[in-house]
Amino acid sequence: MLPESSRHRIRVTVNGQVYEREVEARLLLSDFLRYELGLTGTHVGCEHGVCGACTVQLDGQPVRSCLMFAVQADGREIRTVEGLAPDEERLHPIQEAFWEAHGLQCGFCTPGFLMTVEAFLRENPDPTDEEIREAISGNLCRCTGYVNIIKAVRLAAEKLRAGR
Amino acid sequence: MKPPRFRYFAPTSVDEAVELLSTHADAAKVLAGGQSLVPMLNLRLARPEVLVDINRIESLSYLRVEDGHLAVGALARHRMVEKAPEVAARVPVLQEAVRHVGHVQIRNRGTVTGSIVHADPSAEMPAVLALLDGSVRVVGPSGTRDIPWQELFLTYFTTTLGPDELAVETRFPLPPAGAGWSFMEVARRHGDFALVAVAALVTADETGRVKEARLSLAGVGGTPVRPERAEALLAGQALEDDVLAAVADAVREAIEPESDIHASAEYRRHVAGVLAGRALRAAMERARRGGEG
Numbered sequence: 466m467l468p469e470s471s472r473h474r475i476r477v478t479v480n481g482q483v484y485e486r487e488v489e490a491r492l493l494l495s496d497f498l499r500y501e502l503g504l505t506g507t508h509v510g511c512e513h514g515v516c517g518a519c520t521v522q523l524d525g526q527p528v529r530s531c532l533m534f535a536v537q538a539d540g541r542e543i544r545t546v547e548g549l550a551p552d553e554e555r556l557h558p559i560q561e562a563f564w565e566a567h568g569l570q571c572g573f574c575t576p577g578f579l580m581t582v583e584a585f586l587r588e589n590p591d592p593t594d595e596e597i598r599e600a601i602s603g604n605l606c607r608c609t610g611y612v613n614i615i616k617a618v619r620l621a622a623e624k625l626r627a628g629r
Numbered sequence: 630m631k632p633p634r635f636r637y638f639a640p641t642s643v644d645e646a647v648e649l650l651s652t653h654a655d656a657a658k659v660l661a662g663g664q665s666l667v668p669m670l671n672l673r674l675a676r677p678e679v680l681v682d683i684n685r686i687e688s689l690s691y692l693r694v695e696d697g698h699l700a701v702g703a704l705a706r707h708r709m710v711e712k713a714p715e716v717a718a719r720v721p722v723l724q725e726a727v728r729h730v731g732h733v734q735i736r737n738r739g740t741v742t743g744s745i746v747h748a749d750p751s752a753e754m755p756a757v758l759a760l761l762d763g764s765v766r767v768v769g770p771s772g773t774r775d776i777p778w779q780e781l782f783l784t785y786f787t788t789t790l791g792p793d794e795l796a797v798e799t800r801f802p803l804p805p806a807g808a809g810w811s812f813m814e815v816a817r818r819h820g821d822f823a824l825v826a827v828a829a830l831v832t833a834d835e836t837g838r839v840k841e842a843r844l845s846l847a848g849v850g851g852t853p854v855r856p857e858r859a860e861a862l863l864a865g866q867a868l869e870d871d872v873l874a875a876v877a878d879a880v881r882e883a884i885e886p887e888s889d890i891h892a893s894a895e896y897r898r899h900v901a902g903v904l905a906g907r908a909l910r911a912a913m914e915r916a917r918r919g920g921e922g
Contacts, residue, residue: 470636471637493631527734529735529738603731
């Protein structure tokens with residue numbers, strides 16, 4: 466016989482919008498975002514915490530959304546890639562930088578990189594290349610070879626500093 | 630990918646958590662940072678019927694320096710330890726080691742105490758616990774007890790914690806003032822678990838000889854290892870090549886590494902000896918400068 470599975474009512478703020486849902490305890494935060502809220506910008510790669518594609522921000526800090534349950538996000542604030550751009554017309558400076566510096570090819574890993582880099586540049590607005598490498602070491606990209614991603618992060622840092 | 634079904638509880642106090650654990654005992658697992666447990670659930674390597682999530686027990690999220698110890702509450706994330714000025718000042722070897730734990734996304738969630746009681750022998754935190762002769766404070770139905778590291782780790786992923794006990798705090802004794810330290814690791818990729826990691830702590834006399842040296846290794850068997858004979862060989866010695874060669878041999882004798890997909894036992898044994906020498910030299914260098922960074 467299968468063990469019971471509990472259900473829980475949760476209230477989560479995602480990109481500034483409050484959502485109330487009933488979820489099964491075993492529902493991963495990544496699947497909650499994608500299937501319950503339709504926010505498919507958060508990508509799901511390895512689903513065991515290695516690839517970083519599912520990185521979102523929990524109360525402003527990057528975490529793996531595949532290593533949390535939705536029920537654990539009750540009362541917390543989540544930011545996903547959909548919450549980066551200021552409106553439908555414009556990109557976030559980090560997104561612009563990834564575009565301009567060719568910091569992506571297929572784009573599957575990009576949302577995870579963006580959410581990692583956004584938090585990183587808030588803490589360290591003028592990083593060295595070494596610090597950039599360390600900061601993105603938890604995000605895998607199988608297309609770019611990382612060189613252009615590092616360029617993009619550097620460019621993003623410049624844009625953000627100039628915009629201040 | 631979906632974890633197996635489970636019942637979920639999110640207690641807000643230690644008492645409530647312990648009560649849940651004693652009710653469900655072997656059927657339950659504690660969920661703290663979840664950076665090891667959730668992958669095991671996702672891959673269905675673990676199938677607990679009940680999860681007791683301690684993330685709502687806010688009283689467990691602390692770092693304190695008290696009674697000659699750094700006390701790390703069960704909800705202190707790796708990142709909190711990494712950034713805490715008191716850790717940098719008083720237990721710098723822990724700060725250095727914690728930077729080797731996964732990546733920033735992992736360290737934002739994962740907890741030091743959780744990593745220790747998960748007891749992965751290639752993890753960094755258990756090796757630091759052993760280096761500093763630390764202990765884990767646990768609360769169970771019959772009260773609180775401290776388990777010294779020597780009595781905590783049994784073998785791979787196995788500790789002496791009872792199924793109805795909750796680890797509430799890790800206690801790292803502060804290293805002696807002026808002690809030099811080092812933490813070195815060889816891993817396939819940045820942020821991976823160690824193939825071999827070595828932590829060293831050295832105090833020096835005025836002539837630059839070792840007063841006391843400690844070594845602790847990860848990735849070399851079922852538990853962290855303190856190579857006692859190697860440590861004893863170092864007392865009173867200058868770190869000359871012949872001394873370090875003898876120490877490397879003693880380290881290699883003290884460990885029983887296994888072969889796996891990442892590295893052979895022979896390779897791990899070799900690396901353990903090499904890293905021990907390097908870590909001792911780096912620790913001695915810091916000891917000579919009075920334990921500064």
